[in-house]
Amino acid sequence: xxxxERVQRKATKTIRGLEHLFxxxxxxxxxxxxxxxxxxxxxxxxxxxxxxxxxxxxxENLFRRAxxxxxxxxxxxxxxxxxxxxxxxxxxxxxxxxHWHRLPREVVKAxxxxxxxxRLDRALSSLV
Numbered sequence: 001x002x003x004x005e006r007v008q009r010k011a012t013k014t015i016r017g018l019e020h021l022f023x024x025x026x027x028x029x030x031x032x033x034x035x036x037x038x039x040x041x042x043x044x045x046x047x048x049x050x051x052x053x054x055x056x057x058x059x060e061n062l063f064r065r066a067x068x069x070x071x072x073x074x075x076x077x078x079x080x081x082x083x084x085x086x087x088x089x090x091x092x093x094x095x096x097x098x099h100w101h102r103l104p105r106e107v108v109k110a111x112x113x114x115x116x117x118x119r120l121d122r123a124l125s126s127l128v
Contacts, residue, residue, distance in 0.1 A: 005035050033124075040099055041124065047096040048108075048116050 012026040013019055027034060033041065100108075107123050110116035 001035060001039075008032075008035060037124070040095075041120065043092060043096045044099060044103065044120060045113070045117065046092070047100050048110070049113065052113075054113075 009023050012023065012030060012032075015026070015030070018026045018029060021029065103120070104123055107116065107119040110119050
């Protein structure tokens with residue numbers, strides 16, 4: 001991932017007029033996210049699709065909803081699995097659950113995918 005990020009850094013430096021800016025400023029100017037943030041964005045979209053039944057056959061048991069409705073944040077909690085091996089902490093399901101709980105209620109309650117993407121972009125716009 002670091003290697004890909006370095007490639008993106010160099011590519012944004014080649015754009016005339018942006019050579020003197022810091023990497024984060026170049027991304028903001030080009031309206032891009034860093035690779036890490038794009039990965040998180042993609043994880044959240046995939047989690048939304050799984051949780052709303054887009055992948056019924058493949059994703060039936062991928063996520064489990066939390067048992068109670070009393071939640072302090074977005075009201076749509078999913079359970080994290082427990083694993084003995086540290087390597088599983090980087091799996092999609094673990095990454096997605098951790099960041100899903102941080103989303104605002106209006107993003108999570110989107111009626112369909114396109115609305116979710118628009119609301120997610122609005123919520124993440126401060127994280128560029």
